[in-house]
Amino acid sequence: MVKESTTLRRGAGEALALEARGLWAGYDGQPALEDVTFSIETGCLAGLVGPNGSGKSTLLRVILGLHRPWRGDTRVFGSSGRPDRRRLGYTPQSEQVDWSFPVTVLDVVLMGRYSRLGPLRRPTKVDREIARHALESVRLADLADRRIGELSGGQQRRALVARALAQEADLLLLDEPLSGLDATAQHDLIALFEGLRQEGKTLLVATHDLSCVAADFDHAILLNRNVVAFGRPSDVFTEELLNATFQRHLLLVRLQDRTYVGHG
């Protein structure tokens, strides 16, 4: 009941965290997204799944305003045009980051605060505390003063998630935060996502871990240049739709109330 009333108070525009309508985008005349349309409600944990090259990263970059779409538009919390940076958090797919840079893990996480600081302003004590807290959430607090390049691949991925958390955004766009993590770290991260959702945050997570989406996410978007399906994982994770998305045979195993996806 309480949850519903807060949804009402947010107003009609706020009920939807994210909307994409008729989105076309690509590179050098080659389309990567074709007529992508979907919406995500506020307070939802949504999975973005599709094979390599299906346009997941492109879609996230279009939402962020980093890549200009050919046609169509996106609305973040009801407003189109340039999104409000303070409400959007982002974790890039980590290959784009320069790991040899002489910055510490804490320095990197602090960068998440920069969108809230104006020009000429330096991070304050409060910003540092928020950054440290974000590091604690991904269990990297004791590595805060390490150089970012000295972390393992999975630790680096978690540091990027911590930076997105430090942004204290309402909508988090995370590009494959789960890949390369060990089972414990993955489990911890999913628990963290659930915690954020309880706080009313919205998450859109690109991932290749279908079983995890099936088990823990509210919402799934099946993408292969266009949206093959979107809705509750239990509704869209059918063999027909998954095979249409991945264009190969996948095996769905339902054990009690959990769904596992494997290769056929």
Place this chain on the structure above:
Amino acid sequence: MAEFIDFLGDPWTLEFMRRGLIAAVAVSAIAAVIGSFVILKGMAFIGDALPHASFGGIAVAFVLGGNLYLGGAIAAVLTAILIGFISRRASIKYDTAIGILFVGAFAAGILIISRQTNYTPDLFSFVFGNVLGISWTDVWTTTIAAAVILLLVVLFYKEILFVAYDPSMAAASGLPVAAAQYGLLALIGVTTVIGLQTVGIVLVVALLITPAATAQLLTRRLPPMMAVGAVVGALSSFVGLYIAYYANVSPSAAIVLTATGFFFLAFLFAPRRGLLWQRRFVPAKPA
């Protein structure tokens, strides 16, 4: 003891040595600060290209009778911005754009100069540096320019760092990425031009990268890297001028070679990252 103090003090009784020292220290310190970004972004080539490109502007200013350094600075900044523009717009690699533009601007300089009959040695001081022939006006211009560049780096440190480290994330955070990238290129351009007086077109790249690379071996974070680089740069100028004075050799070459020497010292002996240090911790092969 008194002899040693004389040995240390002697060079600085001469006014041109004092002038040269102030200019060289200011330039090499600021070059290391800017150079830290240059080497971290793998832009050493641009540090070589911009001073060459500035020669085009120097030649134009020479013909028109204007301020040579202003001409050089304008040419370097324009080239830097054009390099950024071309590599952002066309799918041409950064270093290709650099190669095309700097040789073009340098050739334009040669072309213009080759038409001049009163070929003065003035222009040679740009090619090889003339730190001991520098005027007080130039000393103050250099020092003030270095101070302004330092101030800009301090003020916009957060933006420059974020954009250099992760441009796409910086853009996602709403930072003016293009402005920061062009701004950094312009700062590199101005830094190389004020370095021309000290070491000349050919050697100025060494001031940008050698002290900063030395500092990279000795530090773990960017602010200390810039600070240590500045100290190494200043020290190289100081020691280099002593060598030039007592060995009667070219001061620009002496400054650059001193910096090179410091780099190899760090390369061998740097704690944890030096060559010898790493050797010590290689476990002995089991028999």
